[in-house]
Amino acid sequence: MERTAPGTYKIAVLSSGHSRGSNLAAMHGYWQMHRLPVEIALAVFTRSDSPAFNLAQELGIPSVVVSTRNMPAFEAEVLRLCKAEGIVLIALAGFLKQLSNEFINSIGIPILNIHPALLPKYGGRGMFGMAVHNAVHEAGEKLSGATVHQVDPLYDHGSIVAQNRVDVTECPTPEAIASKVLTVEHQLYAPSIYQFLTRPKTRIATRTLGCKTNQAESAIILDQFPKGAVELVDWDSEADIYLINTCTVTNRTDYKSRYHIRQALVRKVVNPNVKIIVTGCYAQRSKDEIALLGEVDYIVDNQQKLNIATLLATHNHSFTDIMQATNFSYQPVTNMQGHTRAFQKIQDGCDFYCAYCAVPYARGHNRSATMEQVLEQARLFVQNGFKEIVLGGVNLGLYKDEAHTLAHVVTAMAQIEGLELIRLSSIEPQLFTQQLIDQLRTIDKVCPHFHIPLQSGSDTVLKRMGRRYDTALVQALVSNVLMAFPDAAIGFDVITGFPGESEAEHNNTYQFLSSLPLAYLHVFSYSKRKGTPADKMPNQVPKDVKHTRTNQLTALSEQMETAYRQKLIADKVLLRGVVEASPNGESEFLSDHYIRVRTSAMIPIGELAIVSP
Structure with a gap:
């Protein structure tokens, strides 16, 4: 291979089949014409009779031919060549094969591709060449264009780096669309690669409030930004983008949301280029x-929040009514930003409209990921080293994809090699059926930790709340779960001070909770939410009364936690978990029984630990 001038960015281009090489030539010509320090130091072709191969030789580009008949061997050779040549970026130009997750992780450098459409539309398996333009023409699209995106293990899915549009309303045929789009490709790819290589990293500071679903969504949002092009910084640090993922479950979370927005606005006063x-x-x-x-740059609805990186790259966004959302918003993710357990959202929305709850109005109607999407995402997590997956949603028990239920999801995920633990997040009592319990008890990978949003132990309060069960059902549920999982950690959400809650009703709740062998309680004081039925109910409970009742149930929870830990120790129950930290030479993890464990055994972070109390 020829030597490259010092300070030059050395890139490799991959091309397959009978590629014409027009993007290859456009890149080479652009960098030479503008005398930019970028050079195609390696071009890899899959066939020696490719027109692109002959063109590369005419242009003096160092070229090799490597067959893709054996993809692992192809990837190993490309990896070797790129390491040997000091390649800093790979650009795909007419390369149609799917690169493996192992290769993408091993190569350790950005991989970019250019797609002849405005992703995320008209992408995916089989969408290349004229297939794309035929689809655009048949749909009667007024705009098409080209998208430069990072490559991940899925076809045409990775983070969008740049996108240019072109009017195709006057194009009479798919071939005419293809011609216009190809011109856009030639104009877009080379400058985008140069900007990607030379621009400083975008600093992103985030604040996430609320539930595990929100936490999971924030991780997905951040994972959609181009790898290597962003730097996550602390909230109190200077940043280019301030992202606030808000919550509205209580007045307190509303206040916190506004507080963090105002903090970001102060930053924008100092630096007007800041994006909020x-x-x-x-x-x-x-x-x-x-x-x-103040001057908030983008307010993004829940249905489109996972596409924030694309929004910033394309500046194409309109706020939508969440009640009109009918499809589950799915974006595969490979990283959980510092978490050793993967949180996987498989369901969104709720149609129960409990009297106190604002969530259905913020999340829309019930909708679920497809079974194929669930398993695809789970495999991606495992391929990227995660050994525990926490399944979640706004109302997880409502999960349904045609005939597939939550029980089918867990059964199928349990077959994934390398996945050690499957944990379920909150499940409504009436949705935690005996059929689900019977299925879960047959799967060793299921964590015996079950969180149930009880909300009250008084049947009259439950009725006013609009809940769809009574305490008899809950009592039977706890008994059935413990028959299947004798050492299970069962926890409840409980709301104190719901409108009209009398002292007798509160005492009923206390006695009911005391009668059950629970592991813990999560206790909340009722908070008025505008637009909900409870907001207008009479007999609102005074704040000091709510505070007293919350303290009583919190003290009860502490007693439950102590008793449950003592039971696990007495019964010498094995505790499993994925190591999260190694403080002072020890290993710490959250166990499958929802008990935090610290052991003197040195176990690598991210690995499965099994200890006996």
């Missing part, structure tokens, strides 16, 4: 309130 993005449930319900706070 607000999303989440408070943003969905209170868009106009947020707009009045």
